[in-house]
Amino acid sequence: MFRKATTLRVLTCAFYWYRVLEVCVQSNACKRNLQETAEDPEHAKCPICLNVWHDVVTAAPCLHNFCNGCFSEWLKRSQERRASVICPQCRSVVQFVGRNHFLHGIEEDILQSDSSLRRSDEELVLLDSCSTIKSPLVVSRGKNMSHKRARAQSAEGSGRDLSCPQCDREYGGFQCNERTVHLQCQACSGMMPSRSNAPVPQHCLGCDRAFCGAYWHAMGAAGSDVYPVCNQETLKPIAAHSLTRLPFLAHEKNRHEQDITDKCIRQMGRPLQDVISEWIRKMSNREVDRTRLLLNHSETITSQTYVCRDCYDKLVSFLLYWFRITLPKHCLPQEAQQREDCWYGYACRTQHHNEEHARKRNHVCRPSRGARTP
Ligand SMILES: [Zn+2]
Ligand SMILES: [Zn+2]
Ligand SMILES: [Zn+2]
Ligand SMILES: [Zn+2]
Ligand SMILES: [Zn+2]
Ligand SMILES: [Zn+2]
Known part of the structure; x- marks a missing residue:
């Protein structure tokens, strides 16, 4: 099914990986195959542990699928033996391996429809502890390629x-x-x-x-x-990052709310980074509810965690929400004090296309009516 995609193999870099998945999922043969997999759990089993995949990864160019933990162990042992990494299923040389987010959904669906296929929590914890494949890995450059x-x-x-x-x-x-x-x-x-x-x-x-x-x-x-x-700059501890302007993402990109936060901070006579650092400290001390922090491993993050610039911006935007929501109303600029809360709060969609609505209502608040999450 996936064979066609392997004609892309000229590109020996991790971008190849995304192309493989993209092209494969768009092809009709693949759609059919995904359908079959979704209907029959036998097509969704890891050839190493014989269970339904857990955190499925795909090896390329053969495109066989395994649990992340199972393949990670296989990779480790191959490297210890200083042998080339061959696919445990078809024995062809593996050039790339990466998580397969397209198959993740299928993995979930199968386990949801038949809970007897689910493994125990202890088993999954053990498997996760062996999983080392996070982003696509370039395992070998292919035969004879210097x-x-x-x-x-x-x-x-x-x-x-x-x-x-x-x-x-x-x-x-x-x-x-x-x-x-x-x-x-x-x-x-x-x-x-x-x-x-x-x-x-x-x-x-x-x-x-x-x-x-x-x-x-x-x-x-x-x-x-x-x-x-x-x-x-691309990867450093949270405490080592700094910002001189509000992130573009702050307050769901609502420019009016960003201006208000900007003014509040200036009225306090504090540099922006000073406010951010204070909230990072609060977060590290577990004084902030992290439910809305949309980062992986959000519960384990501290000021010493290494993050990229994008994730730092997301974190700061999340913390600025808390800065604003805990700020007494009289600290807001005059024009913002009288505004009523929008029923949909931060999840309001209208604020993104109706300029007047975005300005007239407060959107830094929890939704009080029907979840209208984007
Ligand atoms: Zn497995
Ligand atoms: Zn294979
Ligand atoms: Zn190297
Ligand atoms: Zn780099
Ligand atoms: Zn990141
Ligand atoms: Zn609104």
Whole structure:
């Protein structure tokens, strides 16, 4: 079914991964197959543990599916044996592996319709503890493809390099070998080795995407024309980020509410970052309800958690909601004090297309009527 998609294999980088999933899900053959899988749990079983997938990952180019935990263990053992990673189902060489969000829904549906297929919580916790695949991994560059050729080919295709600085020389006591699995940075598209013992995180905890900034900084490696490398800004502890303006996302992008928050902070005579830092402290001390914090692992986040810029903006927007909602009305600018709350609160959709409504009603409040969540 998925075979057609493998013609895309010229592109040996993690972007290939997204293309594979995209093209595959759009094809009719694949739609049929997804349908079959949805109807028959036998098509949704991991060939390693023989249960319905849990946090399903797909190996490419063969496109066989496994539990994240099962395949992570397989990957680890293959690397320990210094053997190439072959698919446990068809024995072809695995070049990429990544989570498959298209199949996630099917996994959920099957378990929902037949709870006898569900594993115990203890089993799932154990499986999750072995799961190391967060963002797509480049497992091998494919047969007979030297670094130079990979580089030349990618330069033709995308102008981007596929090698990483540590493939060519040692930095910080580590050098890649031909079996090293690589991650692709989501900011600069450069590659870095995927390491379980890296001294700093290689993924943003908020979105599970890979970013190279913190890693190369810790390794003391600088970028060059050959190797794209981000600066540290792309991934750092929450406490190390800073902002001089409200994030674009603040208050559901309602510009009027953003202006009000801006004015409140200026009236207090405090720099924006000062207010943000205060609320980050409150959050770290568990004084803030995190229900509306739309980041992965939101319960485990502290001021020392490494996050990317996007996730920092999301976090700040979430905290500014709390800043505003706990602010006494008399601290608001004059024109904002008399406004009534919109029934739909922050979830109001009208505020996005009706300028007057967005201005006349307060939207930094909980919905008091019917959930009209976008
Ligand atoms: Zn499994
Ligand atoms: Zn396979
Ligand atoms: Zn490398
Ligand atoms: Zn992030
Ligand atoms: Zn990068
Ligand atoms: Zn409204």
